[in-house]
Amino acid sequence: MSEPILQVRDMRFYYHTEAGSVKAVDGVTFDLDRGTRLGLVGESGCGKSTLAMAIMRLLKPPGRLESGQILLDGVDLARLSEEEMRKVRLGQISLIPQGAMNSLNPVIKVSDQILDGMEDHGIPLARGQAMTTVEQLLDAVDMDRGVADMYPHELSGGMKQRVCIAIAISMRPKVILADEPTSALDVVVQRQIMETLERLRQNMGISMILIGHDMGLMAQSVDRLAIMYAGRLAEISDVQSIFAEPRHPYTRLLIDTLPTLERRGEFRGIPGITPSLLNAPEGCLFAPRCPEAKDACAEVTPNLTEVAPGRWVACHTD
Amino acid sequence: MAGISGVLTYARRNKNLVVGLALLLSLFLFSAIGHLLVDVEKAYPLGAPSSKPPSSEFPFGTDPQGRELLAVAVRGTYLTLRIGFIAGGLGLLVGTILGFTAAYYGGLYDTVVKWVVDVLLTVPALLILVVIAATLTKGMSLDSMALVIALLAWMWPTRTIRAQVLTLRERAFVRVAKLSGATSLEIIFKELMPNLLPLLGAMLINSVIGAVFASIGLEALGLGALRQPTLGMTIYWTMQQSAFARGLWWWIITPIVIIIILFVGLFQLAIGLDELANPRLRRKV
Amino acid sequence: MSGLLELRNVTKVYSGGLFRRRSTVALRESCISIGEDHPSIITIAGESGSGKTTMGMLMLGFIAPTSGEVLYRGQNLWKSSKPVWRQFRREVQAIFQDPFEVYNPFYRVDHVLTLPISKFKLAKSKAARQQMMEEALTRVGLRPSDTLGRYPHELSGGQRQRIAIARALLLDPKVIIADEPVSMVDASLRATILKSLQRLRDEMGISILYITHDLATAYHIGERIVVLYQGQVAEAGDVQSVITNPQHPYTQLLVSSIPWPDPNRRWGWIETSASTGMFLSTEGCAFAPRCPHVMDICRKERPSLFRTGDTCAAACFLYQGSPVAEG
Numbered sequence: 037m038s039e040p041i042l043q044v045r046d047m048r049f050y051y052h053t054e055a056g057s058v059k060a061v062d063g064v065t066f067d068l069d070r071g072t073r074l075g076l077v078g079e080s081g082c083g084k085s086t087l088a089m090a091i092m093r094l095l096k097p098p099g100r101l102e103s104g105q106i107l108l109d110g111v112d113l114a115r116l117s118e119e120e121m122r123k124v125r126l127g128q129i130s131l132i133p134q135g136a137m138n139s140l141n142p143v144i145k146v147s148d149q150i151l152d153g154m155e156d157h158g159i160p161l162a163r164g165q166a167m168t169t170v171e172q173l174l175d176a177v178d179m180d181r182g183v184a185d186m187y188p189h190e191l192s193g194g195m196k197q198r199v200c201i202a203i204a205i206s207m208r209p210k211v212i213l214a215d216e217p218t219s220a221l222d223v224v225v226q227r228q229i230m231e232t233l234e235r236l237r238q239n240m241g242i243s244m245i246l247i248g249h250d251m252g253l254m255a256q257s258v259d260r261l262a263i264m265y266a267g268r269l270a271e272i273s274d275v276q277s278i279f280a281e282p283r284h285p286y287t288r289l290l291i292d293t294l295p296t297l298e299r300r301g302e303f304r305g306i307p308g309i310t311p312s313l314l315n316a317p318e319g320c321l322f323a324p325r326c327p328e329a330k331d332a333c334a335e336v337t338p339n340l341t342e343v344a345p346g347r348w349v350a351c352h353t354d
Numbered sequence: 355m356a357g358i359s360g361v362l363t364y365a366r367r368n369k370n371l372v373v374g375l376a377l378l379l380s381l382f383l384f385s386a387i388g389h390l391l392v393d394v395e396k397a398y399p400l401g402a403p404s405s406k407p408p409s410s411e412f413p414f415g416t417d418p419q420g421r422e423l424l425a426v427a428v429r430g431t432y433l434t435l436r437i438g439f440i441a442g443g444l445g446l447l448v449g450t451i452l453g454f455t456a457a458y459y460g461g462l463y464d465t466v467v468k469w470v471v472d473v474l475l476t477v478p479a480l481l482i483l484v485v486i487a488a489t490l491t492k493g494m495s496l497d498s499m500a501l502v503i504a505l506l507a508w509m510w511p512t513r514t515i516r517a518q519v520l521t522l523r524e525r526a527f528v529r530v531a532k533l534s535g536a537t538s539l540e541i542i543f544k545e546l547m548p549n550l551l552p553l554l555g556a557m558l559i560n561s562v563i564g565a566v567f568a569s570i571g572l573e574a575l576g577l578g579a580l581r582q583p584t585l586g587m588t589i590y591w592t593m594q595q596s597a598f599a600r601g602l603w604w605w606i607i608t609p610i611v612i613i614i615i616l617f618v619g620l621f622q623l624a625i626g627l628d629e630l631a632n633p634r635l636r637r638k639v
Numbered sequence: 640m641s642g643l644l645e646l647r648n649v650t651k652v653y654s655g656g657l658f659r660r661r662s663t664v665a666l667r668e669s670c671i672s673i674g675e676d677h678p679s680i681i682t683i684a685g686e687s688g689s690g691k692t693t694m695g696m697l698m699l700g701f702i703a704p705t706s707g708e709v710l711y712r713g714q715n716l717w718k719s720s721k722p723v724w725r726q727f728r729r730e731v732q733a734i735f736q737d738p739f740e741v742y743n744p745f746y747r748v749d750h751v752l753t754l755p756i757s758k759f760k761l762a763k764s765k766a767a768r769q770q771m772m773e774e775a776l777t778r779v780g781l782r783p784s785d786t787l788g789r790y791p792h793e794l795s796g797g798q799r800q801r802i803a804i805a806r807a808l809l810l811d812p813k814v815i816i817a818d819e820p821v822s823m824v825d826a827s828l829r830a831t832i833l834k835s836l837q838r839l840r841d842e843m844g845i846s847i848l849y850i851t852h853d854l855a856t857a858y859h860i861g862e863r864i865v866v867l868y869q870g871q872v873a874e875a876g877d878v879q880s881v882i883t884n885p886q887h888p889y890t891q892l893l894v895s896s897i898p899w900p901d902p903n904r905r906w907g908w909i910e911t912s913a914s915t916g917m918f919l920s921t922e923g924c925a926f927a928p929r930c931p932h933v934m935d936i937c938r939k940e941r942p943s944l945f946r947t948g949d950t951c952a953a954a955c956f957l958y959q960g961s962p963v964a965e966g
Contacts, residue, residue, distance in 0.1 A: 075690055080796070099873070222686035222852060227896040228889060252855065252898035256906050275902050292832050294900040295855040305834070306827035313857055323740040518699035530751060534806070535728055535758030548745040576773065 045105030078264035137196035371626025377619030388428030396422035415604035442561035457519035487577035508613025552631035649707035685867035736819035876951025
């Protein structure tokens with residue numbers, strides 16, 4: 037088994053405010069195997085977007101990477117200088133941030149926006165070569181070549197998102213982080229975008245991390261799934277096992293809340309509210325809402341342990 | 355909304371606001387206290403011996419027509435500020451009413467207002483002011499100058515406020531207010547206006563800046579109230595009476611320093627209020 | 640059967656530009672009616688551009704139809720007097736999608752509750768008003784002490800949405816138009832809010848028009864469903880049949896794209912070309928450019944709603960042998 041392309045080890049990212057530290061990411065460890073898709077799912081405020089931005093080292097003070105390693109093909113991104121990291125971004129690892137399609141520059145043509153990143157990385161492109169590259173990228177994301185000369189406002193939501201994907205793959209990175217790539221899109225468009233991403237993965241051998249809150253989308257799109265709660269990982273497993281046999285109580289409850297074709301009309305929610313990450317205490321942060329909580333749960337922080345081959349759970353009751 | 359400590363922390367972050375307020379406040383106090391301590395009659399000609407340099411008796415000196423310049427400073431500051439705020443305030447008031455109603459009610463009324471504003475904005479305001487002032491045969495009084503300036507000060511606020519209200523009008527909380535039975539006027543005053551208060555404050559200051567600028571400009575050209583010792587008129591007289599050639603430096607400096615303080619204060623305040631009004635400009639903690 | 644609220648042959652056209660008449664047909668000759676006798680939950684499902692939000696806005700009286708009528712208790716709403724509108728506002732309420740946007744950031748959340756109470760004179764004194772607000776909050780499962788007196792940004796999305804429901808209930812409505820009420824709420828809270836919508840129907844006899852693009856939740860919550868495509872009804876019927884056995888090609892495409900949270904139930908068994916997003920078809924069936932079963936007639940005429948079963952109908956020429964359905 038070859039080395040995972042991305043290894044995150046005990047990453048901690050805190051925001052330091054006058055009121056204390058918000059532990060947005062508190063000890064997250066996971067691997068992304070080459071050529072696979074990892075899903076990172078959690079509700080709003082759980083820290084998943086912070087995790088993505090922190091891996092890309094795009095966050096500024098008062099946020100700070102407290103500790104941990106981010107090994108991209110063996111190179112620790114956390115130790116790189118800003119200049120070195122700038123080259124790594126887009127070149128080796130790229131991010132499609134949340135709401136990317138709304139962040140396209142409205143006064144610049146699509147082709148120029150795609151070429152922008154490449155120029156910045158010092159890739160010399162003659163005029164004809166540039167156009168060919170753009171056309172190839174548009175083909176790769178299943179778009180008409182004519183889109184190159186259009187402006188973002190002339191495109192639909194799905195098309196804009198494809199442009200963002202084209203930008204993200206423009207330099208053939210090793211890893212793509214996609215943060216809620218389809219959240220504002222219709223169901224059919226969503227499926228088409230995910231299918232495009234999948235084709236890209238297969239053709240270009242890119243490894244992918246898909247971040248979102250839609251478990252259904254994850255079930256259809258990823259190989260392995262990580263469940264995040266309050267800045268920590270609750271469970272990571274292959275996607276079949278997670279849905280068939282969830283080990284962490286939060287995962288179980290989360291799956292229970294999802295509408296399925298079987299149990300019509302039954303609804304379940306998770307009582308309580310997500311905890312504040314400000315000065316988060318020791319102990320399992322899910323304990324107050326957990327139906328299986330024991331005394332030890334509130335005092336000792338559970339660590340991710342491998343309870344079965346490839347299955348990691350952070351829970352005392354397992 | 356925020357307590358005193360909140361205000362102080364914000365003050366630390368928004369230095370422009372603090373500096374602007376401080377400068378303006380000192381001018382206000384200078385003028386207010388000055389009115390109590392100094393005899394403002396001396397700000398008019400023949401109130402004191404002429405062309406005297408600054409001394410203990412006349413701290414700012416006097417001008418060739420016998421105006422005691424400390425009194426001029428005190429009185430002039432008051433008068434200039436008064437014109438600025440009246441004209442600026444009036445312009446903003448008209449602009450607010452037009453902007454809100456045009457954006458909210460829409461239709462033909464809105465189209466007409468928008469068209470009129472767009473056309474009038476292309477007209478060079480100072481030119482119009484000069485023409486109007488020059489044709490007033492009776493001569494300009496302070497209040498008529500304020501009105502004339504206000505006449506050309508309402509367009510920009512109308513356009514800005516109209517644009518803001520057009521976007522606010524579509525917000526969900528306006529829909530909810532309608533569902534809860536609010537009438538159009540109630541929506542304008544109770545839902546929309548409170549959200550625009552910071553913007554209105556910023557626009558008031560901008561309006562005032564424009565008005566003060568216009569008034570000083572007109573006065574320096576000799577088109578103001580000739581008898582009044584406003585700051586602009588003082589500059590006019592310095593030019594008329596060749597203050598430079600006669601070496602009356604104290605006469606030139608007095609209005610200029612006050613105008614500098616005034617504008618710096620107003621601009622700082624404008625920047626500060628801009629930041630308050632537009633959360634996106636706020637620098638992070 | 641004259642219903643409580645009805646859209647009869649309503650068309651809504653948005654035209655832009657002063658001289659160039661660029662127009663978008665948001666809704667084309669659509670009908671829908673909500674009756675008073677059996678409170679029920681009707682789902683209006685569709686993607687963006689389907690006209691579902693326009694339909695909601697028309698039913699709430701926020702926009703006027705270009706042609707056709709909006710009938711409230713049998714009367715044309717836009718030709719009615721102020722007292723009728725007042726009555727209308729009491730009986731037809733709404734819940735919106737964004738739990739944050741529905742609050743005026745200048746005021747505390749109490750404002751959304753005090754406003755209807757005062758405008759409709761529901762309470763005679765300040766004490767009565769306070770009690771009314773507290774009761775309304777407890778009814779939706781919130782603690783008044785936790786929520787009253789706070790600013791919107793101090794509460795969670797779920798709390799804000801529940802307060803919005805409490806507000807809608809204050810006026811004792813008969814119909815609630817819920818426009819994507821749970822799409823911006825966390826998954827764990829969705830169930831709670833959807834359950835409360837069902838309770839509204841069962842315990843308080845309120846009919847709910849549930850507008851959404853999420854067929855998975857629609858499957859669970861409604862009795863009837865109307866699927867819209869580009870301003871027209873594609874298919875309508877009882878929820879279970881339409882979703883488990885869709886008849887209209889568009890519905891089939893939609894259902895095949897639902898991401899069910901089950902890795903073994905794959906999506907995407909129906910292929911389609913990407914929609915270019917330009918709504919150019921004015922003749923013929925709106926779905927013709929993308930339909931795998933398209934026939935000549937589809938490009939020339941608009942299909943009526945043909946019956947496909949006891950409780951369902953689909954607007955598709957595949958079924959042109961069947962009788963046409965009503966309303």
